[in-house]
Amino acid sequence: MSTAQTLVLKINSAIINPLIGLLLAMAFAWFVWGLVQFIWGAQSEEDRAKGKRSMIWGIFGMFVMIAVFGILALLMRTFGVTLPTP
Secondary structure (H helix, E strand, O other): OOHHHHHHHHHHHHHHHHHHHHHHHHHHHHHHHHHHHHHHOOOOHHHHHHHHHHHHHHHHHHHHHHHHHHHHHHHHHHOOOOOOOO
């Protein structure tokens, strides 16, 4: 394995994957917060609309983070950067 591939693997495992995981967790928390707003605001149409918007943005954020993870995996395989086998 070349030095460039090793560098890309280290950057991916130390920075990019944890960042994607953190943003995915934040998007999930945003979705859950929207769900709580929707349930608590069951009496008010405005509160339910806020909850719906938060849930939609949370789902959108989760979708984007999963897509980024997939695109990165595809790019790494395309350029031949793979995890070393033991």
